[in-house]
Every structure is written in C-alpha cells, then in structure tokens.
Amino acid sequence: xxxxxxxxxxxxxxxxxxxxxxxxxxxxxxxxxxxxxxxxxxxxxxxxxxxxxxxxxxxxxxxxxxxxxxxxxxxxxxxxxxxxxxxxxxxxxxxxxxxxxxxxxxxxxxxxxxxxxxxxxxxxxxxxxxxxxxxxxxxxxxxxxxxxxxxxxxxxxxxxxxxxxxxxxxxxxxxxxxxxxxxxxxxxxxxxxxxxxxxxxxxxxxxxxxxxxxxxxxxxxxxxxxxxxxxxxxxxxxxxxxxxxxxxxxxxxxxxxxxxxxxxxxxxxxxxxxxxxxxxxxxxxxxxxxxxxxxxxxxxxxxxxxxxxxxxxxxxxxxxxxxxxxxxxxxxxxxxxxxxxxxxxxxxxxxxxxxxxxxxxxxxxxxxxxxxxxxxxxxxxxxxxxxxxxxxxxxxxxxxxxxxxxxxxxxxxxxxxxxxxxxxxxxxxxxxxxxxxxxxxxxxxxxxxxxxxxxxxxxxxxxxxxxxxxxxxxxxxxxxxxxxxxxxxxxxxxxxxxxxxxxxxxxxxxxxxxxxxxxxxxxxxxxxxxxxxxxxxxxxxxxxxxxxxxxxxxxxxxxxxxxxxxxxxxxxxxxxxxxxxxxxxxxxxxxxxxxxxxxxxxxxxxxxxxxxxxxxxxxxxxxxxxxxxxxxxxxxxxxxxxxxxxxxxxxxxxxxxxxxxxxxxxxxxxxxxxxxxxxxxxxxxxxxxxxxxxxxxxxxxxxxxxxxxxxxxxxxxxxxxxxxxxxxxxxxxxxxxxxxxxxxxxxxxxxxxxxxxxxxxxxxxxxxxxxxxxxxxxxxxxxxxxxxxxxxxxxxxxxxxxxxxxxxxxxxxxxxxxxxxxxxxxxxxxxxxxxxxxxxxxxxxxxxxxxxxxxxxxxxxxxxxxxxxxxxxxxxxxxxxxx
Numbered sequence: 057x058x059x060x061x062x063x064x065x066x067x068x069x070x071x072x073x074x075x076x077x078x079x080x081x082x083x084x085x086x087x088x089x090x091x092x093x094x095x096x097x098x099x100x101x102x103x104x105x106x107x108x109x110x111x112x113x114x115x116x117x118x119x120x121x122x123x124x125x126x127x128x129x130x131x132x133x134x135x136x137x138x139x140x141x142x143x144x145x146x147x148x149x150x151x152x153x154x155x156x157x158x159x160x161x162x163x164x165x166x167x168x169x170x171x172x173x174x175x176x177x178x179x180x181x182x183x184x185x186x187x188x189x190x191x192x193x194x195x196x197x198x199x200x201x202x203x204x205x206x207x208x209x210x211x212x213x214x215x216x217x218x219x220x221x222x223x224x225x226x227x228x229x230x231x232x233x234x235x236x237x238x239x240x241x242x243x244x245x246x247x248x249x250x251x252x253x254x255x256x257x258x259x260x261x262x263x264x265x266x267x268x269x270x271x272x273x274x275x276x277x278x279x280x281x282x283x284x285x286x287x288x289x290x291x292x293x294x295x296x297x298x299x300x301x302x303x304x305x306x307x308x309x310x311x312x313x314x315x316x317x318x319x320x321x322x323x324x325x326x327x328x329x330x331x332x333x334x335x336x337x338x339x340x341x342x343x344x345x346x347x348x349x350x351x352x353x354x355x356x357x358x359x360x361x362x363x364x365x366x367x368x369x370x371x372x373x374x375x376x377x378x379x380x381x382x383x384x385x386x387x388x389x390x391x392x393x394x395x396x397x398x399x400x401x402x403x404x405x406x407x408x409x410x411x412x413x414x415x416x417x418x419x420x421x422x423x424x425x426x427x428x429x430x431x432x433x434x435x436x437x438x439x440x441x442x443x444x445x446x447x448x449x450x451x452x453x454x455x456x457x458x459x460x461x462x463x464x465x466x467x468x469x470x471x472x473x474x475x476x477x478x479x480x481x482x483x484x485x486x487x488x489x490x491x492x493x494x495x496x497x498x499x500x501x502x503x504x505x506x507x508x509x510x511x512x513x514x515x516x517x518x519x520x521x522x523x524x525x526x527x528x529x530x531x532x533x534x535x536x537x538x539x540x541x542x543x544x545x546x547x548x549x550x551x552x553x554x555x556x557x558x559x560x561x562x563x564x565x566x567x568x569x570x571x572x573x574x575x576x577x578x579x580x581x582x583x584x585x586x587x588x589x590x591x592x593x594x595x596x597x598x599x600x601x602x603x604x605x606x607x608x609x610x611x612x613x614x615x616x617x618x619x620x621x622x623x624x625x626x627x628x629x630x631x632x633x634x635x636x637x638x639x640x641x642x643x644x645x646x647x648x649x650x651x652x653x654x655x656x657x658x659x660x661x662x663x664x665x666x667x668x669x670x671x672x673x674x675x676x677x678x679x680x681x682x683x684x685x686x687x688x689x690x691x692x693x694x695x696x697x698x699x700x701x702x703x704x705x706x707x708x709x710x711x712x713x714x715x716x717x718x719x720x721x722x723x724x725x726x727x728x729x730x731x732x733x734x735x736x737x738x739x740x741x742x743x744x745x746x747x748x749x750x751x752x753x754x755x756x757x758x759x760x761x762x763x764x765x766x767x768x769x770x771x772x773x774x775x776x777x778x779x780x781x782x783x784x785x786x787x788x789x790x791x792x793x794x795x796x797x798x799x800x801x802x803x804x805x806x807x808x809x810x811x812x813x814x815x816x817x818x819x820x821x822x823x824x825x826x827x828x829x830x831x832x833x834x835x836x837x838x839x840x841x842x843x844x845x846x847x848x849x850x851x852x853x854x855x856x857x858x859x860x861x862x863x864x865x866x867x868x869x870x871x872x873x874x875x876x877x878x879x880x881x882x883x884x885x886x887x888x889x890x891x892x893x894x895x896x897x898x899x900x901x902x903x904x905x906x907x908x909x910x911x912x913x914x915x916x917x918x919x920x921x922x923x924x925x926x927x928x929x930x931x932x933x934x935x936x937x938x939x
Contacts, residue, residue: 075184098173105176106158119194143446150179189224190214219443230264251282284308324429329396342538371400377487381537383644384545387489395453403450409460448483458490465706576625590653596671599633651679660698664709672707677811685810690870692718699804700811719926721859726773743790754784757919774858776924782916785881785925794927799884799893806908808868815867824865825876829903836902875906881925898922
C-alpha cells in the first residue's frame with residue numbers, strides 16, 4: 057500500500073475515533089473496514105461500510121417509528137425509507153455513494169480499488185459527523201438530564217450551523233432546560249465562532265449562570281457572535297437581568313425567531329404579500345381532494361370544501377399537494393395567500409416556476425431568489441433552504457409547475473421532478489399548482505403523482521431511463537378547483553370592464569388589452585403585440601426587460617420616455633419579475649397573443665422552425681381553436697402545411713409536406729368485399745407489402761367478428777371493414793391505387809388548421825360519436841365508471857355502426873367519422889416494426905379517449921372488431937396547381 061494511502065488511512069482512523077460514542081452505543085466496530093484496507097482487501101472494506109451503514113439506518117428507522125421491521129431490510133430499502141428523516145443533503149449524498157459502491161462490489165468482474173474503499177470509509181465519516189455534531193438522539197441516544205424539547209431544539213440549531221459550514225467545538229448541558237453550544241468554521245486565514253445558549257426561559261438561564269459566576273462565558277474568541285435563544289423573551293425584566301450578567305455583546309432572541317437572524321423571510325415574501333393582498337372580500341372557491349384508487353390508478357373524490365381551508369390544513373402537515381384548475385381559476389391567488397399566512401407554517405417559501413429560466417436548475421433559481429434575504433453566507437442560501445425544508449418545519453410553494461417544465465410531456469415532468477427531488481422528498485409541506493389538462497388528459501402524468509399499483513411498468517421503465525428512481529417520486533394529494541361557469545379571473549375582469557356575463561376568456565382578455573391601450577392613446581400598438589409577445593411565448597420567453605419592450609413597441613409605449621413599469625402603457629397587464637424586468641400578471645394574456653400570432657398567415661410555418669420546437673400549452677391551443685380559421689372545405693383534401701398536433705401535455709407543430717386526399721369515410725364492408733374477390737387462393741394479393749410475414753391472409757378474422765356473416769350480408773355494406781390486420785389494410789390501399797395515411801396526416805386531417813379537440817370543434821357532443829358514453833347514456837369519466845357502467849350490459853350491446861350515420865362528425869376538410877366508431881390503421885410504426893399506430897378511438901372507449909389526438913399501438917397481425925382503416929391518395933402536381 058502506498059505512503060499516500062497509508063497517510064489517508066491514518067487520518068480516517070483519527071476521524072473515526074471522534075465518533076466512539078455512537079460506536080459504543082450501537083456496538084459498531086469502526087476499525088474493521090480500515091483493517092481490511094490495511095490487509096489489501098478494499099472490497100471487504102466496502103462491504104463492511106455497507107453493513108455499518110445498515111446498522112445506523114436501522115437505528116434511525118426505529119427512532120422515527122417508521123412502519124415495518126427494519127431488521128429484514130436491505131441497504132437500498134433502508135435509504136429509501138429513512139430519506140425523509142435526514143435533513144442533510146451531504147448525508148444523503150454520502151449514503152447514495154455508499155450504496156453505489158456496495159452494489160458495485162457485489163457484481164462479479166468489477167474491480168474494487170483502494171480508492172473505492174477509502175471513499176466508502178470517508179462517506180461513512182460524513183454520515184457520523186452529522187449525527188455527532190448535531191447531538192441527534194436518533195443515533196446518540198437522549199441525555200437523561202435534558203428535557204426532550206430542549207434536546208430537539210439543540211439538534212435543530214446544531215444542524216442549522218453544520219449546514220452553514222460550521223463544526224461543533226463545544227457542547228455543555230447546563231441544566232435540563234439550558235444548553236451551551238459553540239460552533240467554529242474557517243474563513244480564509246481566520247476562524248469564526250458562533251456561541252449559543254439555548255434555554256426555555258430567562259430565569260433558568262440566570263440561575264445556571266449565577267451558580268458558575270458566568271465563568272463558562274469568559275472567552276476571548278475572534279469574530280464572536282453570541283446569542284441567547286429563549287422560548288419566550290417577553291419578560292423584559294428577566295432579559296434585562298441577563299444583559300447585566302452577560303454584557304452587551306449578547307443578542308437575546310426568541311427560538312421561533314432565531315432563523316430570522318440568518319435569513320429574512322419577510323423580505324423574501326415581500327413581493328408575494330403585495331400580490332396576495334385581496335383588493336376585495338375573498339370569495340370561497342370550492343375544491344375537491346382526489347385520491348388515486350390503489351388498483352386502477354384513477355382519481356376518486358374523498359372530500360370537498362373551501363379551497364383555502366383545505367390548503368391551509370394540508371399545508372400544516374407534511375404533505376405534497378398539487379392544486380389544479382383551468383386558467384383564471386384562482387390557483388396563484390390561493391398559493392400566494394397560503395405562503396404569506398403566518399398561521400400555516402413558521403418558515404414559508406414561494407417560487408414562481410413560470411419565471412424560472414428552463415435551463416437554470418432549481419437549486420440555482422432558488423438560491424438567486426433567496427440570496428437578497430440572507431443576512432450573510434449568500435452562497436449557502438440553497439443549503440439553508442433545503443435544511444429547513446428537510447427539517448419538517450417549512451412550507452414550500454411551487455407555483456405554475458407546468459410552466460417550469462422544459463417540455464410539456466411525461467419526460468419533461470420526469471426531468472423537473474429529478475430537479476426538485478430533494479424538495480419533494482422532504483418532510484415539510486410542498487404545494488404546487490398546475491393546469492388541470494395535464495392531469496385530465498394524460499394518465500401517465502397522473503400516475504407520476506402517485507406510487508400506487510396504477511403506475512404502469514412502461515412508465516417505470518421510462519422513469520429509470522430518465523434517471524429517476526420511481527421510489528423518489530412522492531405521493532401527492534390532488535386538490536382540484538371547481539369549474540364554475542366563470543372563473544374568479546373572468547368574474548373580476550368582467551366586472552371591472554363592465555362586460556356582460558358569459559363572455560369567453562379570450563374575449564375578456566382581448567377587451568382588457570384593447571381598452572388598456574386605448575385609454576392611453578396607443579391603440580395602434582395592439583397589432584404589434586402578437587409579433588412581440590406571442591412569438592416570444594413560443595420560444596419560451598415569459599420575462600422581458602423594459603428595454604426589450606422599448607425596442608419592440610417603440611417610444612410610444614412609455615410615458616415621457618421613462619423606462620419604468622408605471623410609465624409603460626401595458627402596466628395594468630404586467631407585474632415585476634426582477635430588476636428592470638416584467639412579466640404578464642397572468643400567463644393567459646401572453647398565451648392569447650401566441651394564439652393570435654399562430655392564426656396569422658405563414659406564422660405557423662415560422663414557428664415550426666423554432667429551435668427545440670415551439671413552446672405550446674393547452675391554453676394556446678384552446679385560444680387558437682376559438683379564433684377564425686381557414687374556411688372549411690368539402691373535398692377531403694388535407695393541404696400541405698403546418699399543423700398543431702399531439703396530446704394536451706405534448707403539443708407540437710409539424711409539417712405535412714404534400715397534400716393528400718382522404719377517403720370521406722372509413723373503408724366499408726362493400727368496398728373490402730371487392731378486394732376479397734381478387735385475392736389469390738392462399739389469401740394473399742399482388743399488392744402485398746414486401747415485408748409481409750408468411751401465412752398472412754387478407755380474409756377477415758371471422759372467428760373474432762361479432763357477426764359471422766358480417767362480410768356476407770349486404771345489410772352491413774355501409775359498416776366499416778373491421779377485423780382486418782395492418783398487412784391487409786396496406787394491400788387493400790394498393791389495390792385502390794392509394795396508401796395508408798401517416799399518423800401525422802391522420803391527426804392533422806381530423807383537427808384542422810387550429811388544433812381543435814374534435815373534428816367539429818372543442819366541445820364534446822354526445823350525438824356525434826359512437827363511444828362508450830353514447831351506449832351508457834351519460835359521461836364516463838373514470839376507469840371505475842367505465843368498468844361499472846359499460847363493461848357489463850353495455851359492452852354486449854355496443855359495436856360499430858354505419859360509417860355515414862353521423863354527418864355532424866366531420867372534419868374541416870369534409871372527412872367523416874374520424875373519431876369514435878372504430879380505430880383506424882396508419883402507416884406509422886414507432887419502436888417496434890411489428891406494431892403500427894392506430895388513431896381516433898372506438899365504440900368501447902369513453903369520449904375523453906376519442907379525441908382527434910387519440911392514438912394507440914396495435915400489433916400488425918392483429919384483427920379487432922374495434923379497428924378499421926381508411927386510405928389516402930397522393931395529389932399530383934397538376935392537381936395542386938389547379939387547387
């Protein structure tokens with residue numbers, strides 16, 4: 057073994073000796089890993105460190121009364137279950153390193169080096185240092201003569217200073233109610249000290265000091281900061297007596313206010329307080345708490361109440377809460393009021409993720425916002441925040457979490473949760489807000505928020521692929537705000553603008569923008585807003601400098617040429633977002649301008665080339681769907697161009713390179729029967745796909761047909777051709793001189809140029825879709841409702857109906873029955889070439905699953921009563937020129 061390794065072993069041996077008290081109490085042989093390293097067996101040292109760590113975590117498990125028996129748990133499980141009770145990120149990192157090294161050492165063929173063994177011991181020392189320095193009774197045991205509440209407070213304060221880079225130099229128990237602690241750290245070439253005396257009351261501390269004539273406190277230490285921390289310092293006479301005894305260099309503070317000497321949370325919440333202050337009496341907003349069914353993963357309502365009361369109660373616990381509601385429903389107002397309410401928690405933090413740059417980690421964003429509130433040690437702002445969150449004493453509000461993702465997709469949420477993992481896995485309450493569409497329209501995202509059996513294996517694999525341990529994604533209480541006819545934002549603006557009730561949100565916001573500019577004599581600026589703010593939103597820019605606005609909108613946008621918020625003609629629509637920076641008071645204003653930008657000719661073609669893809673939200677799509685669009689046609693031609701596609705949580709702009717003409721209806725039994733008449737004896741044809749497997753027949757799968765004479769009886773002539781596999785659909789299309797559409801072409805043809813949810817618009821209409829709701833006779837909202845209401849009698853009655861039976865189910869291009877009735881094959885395959893994408897939903901799906909964006913995967917050899925197809929034909933250059 058090298059001299060350098062020997063020297064490091066010697067230092068580690070000395071550091072381990074400092075933790076003899078923990079070793080004696082728990083029966084730990086801290087010398088054994090070092091002996092293994094001395095003997096040249098680093099793999100044994102790593103294994104022994106793993107065993108010692110397991111003993112420490114089992115003791116921590118028992119101390120906190122965690123449910124279950126720790127004696128049967130392996131290291132991975134112990135770390136996972138003890139994580140919420142460990143406040144130090146250093147300790148958590150150390151445990152992860154030990155776990156990683158121990159897991160590696162158990163794999164054959166991995167060479168464990170001396171360096172690995174030394175690292176494992178070093179990380180064990182980091183774990184021991186924390187518990188020793190904080191005097192934690194979790195591993196050290198309680199001190200018989202110390203009151204439990206005083207011991208708990210001593211541990212909290214010691215952990216606070218260890219987090220800030222101090223080490224404990226001295227600790228004396230002066231009485232059951234009074235403790236002396238001295239902390240020290242290096243600052244450049246000098247040492248800095250902090251001296252604390254913690255006591256329940258001034259009388260007890262005075263008695264203790266009088267008995268020793270204050271001898272303990274007669275120190276001559278450089279840069280000395282001295283505090284007396286009392287449970288209650290309202291007794292001015294007792295405080296005065298203490299000052300006489302201690303001198304004037306001591307600062308006497310209440311325990312509950314001690315953290316204010318390090319960080320001024322009132323400063324941090326100052327801007328939030330001004331925004332949360334109600335200008336009018338608060339109106340109660342009804343909300344429901346939803347819990348996921350452990351078997352199906354579907355949400356069920358467990359209670360309903362006033363949203364503010366629900367959040368206050370949940371915020372006082374150690375819960376993660378997700379508040380959902382449509383734009384303007386009052387989410388941000390509720391969360392700001394919760395953050396500034398001192399009755400909720402002593403320590404409260406508020407972060408608007410809508411203002412966080414997407415490429416900035418949350419740790420840096422939080423540190424940047426908290427640094428101005430720090431009395432000192434601004435570089436440790438995030439460490440202090442994380443300690444308070446881990447301690448179970450804080451409330452952290454994360455507003456607009458759906459605006460904080462780098463992309464609105466399950467993968468984007470996974471990456472955000474990775475970034476927030478340290479906060480979300482803490483003991484404190486974390487309250488987040490998001491728009492309801494992300495949960496209502498994406499089962500995957502819903503399952504992300506709960507660790508029950510409803511989580512799919514595919515989702516778990518995706519989480520691992522994105523670097524997320526599924527066990528670290530916490531359980532959430534889901535609080536959904538009610539959806540009245542008008543949201544609080546709509547009511548407030550309708551009243552202030554003197555509008556008649558019942559106007560759409562787009563109309564209300566548009567009127568507010570128009571009147572704001574007209575009142576300031578700058579009505580002409582409105583036509584420039586989409587290019588300025590709308591395009592910026594698509595590039596994910598929601599914060600603007602005043603100089604940016606001056607350049608984009610001109611000198612007329614500012615009164616007297618002053619680059620100040622109150623001088624900007626748009627000031628009623630804006631709020632401060634940093635030094636000389638602003639953002640809209642509500643994201644919906646900018647989303648409306650983004651929709652207006654996309655509605656202008658040619659701008660979708662510009663937006664599709666935004667690097668990384670345009671940033672689109674469900675509200676942008678909804679606003680766009682409500683704006684005038686290209687007039688409907690009836691020639692079933694999908695023109696080449698750019699279209700808005702994808703589910704609510706993953707909206708995209710994509711180009712269709714060439715125009716195609718769709719079949720007006722799905723291929724019918726009558727049309728397919730003509731194809732059957734020209735098949736070869738073995739059921740194949742001359743139009744077969746070159747990769748078609750052997751033994752594939754284009755005859756329908758009659759064994760699966762609900763009616764055995766479906767293709768023989770002429771009464772089914774106008775019904776869709778179902779129980780036809782993908783290879784047969786491909787061959788049929790060739791037989792007619794056509795092809796199958798791509799999934800992009802199919803969705804674009806169903807949604808039109810404005811991204812509507814259904815072929816006819818955004819509003820569901822029962823009579824236009826053959827789906828589960830139409831067979832049940834009422835909306836089927838959850839899986840449980842589908843199982844109870846449809847899977848019994850209705851499923852026996854439900855089936856496909858004639859393709860031309862619902863003329864109102866028509867896309868803007870004149871294409872009929874694109875959603876419901878039966879899924880339709882496309883030519884698109886994703887990862888598995890044996891599967892193809894199907895679109896549109898079928899008769900056995902609830903209406904919420906038969907939107908124009910609905911897609912699934914089905915094996916190409918499969919045949920189903922619920923899967924049919926339609927074809928498209930290429931349009932020649934001559935036809936396009938004529939059109």
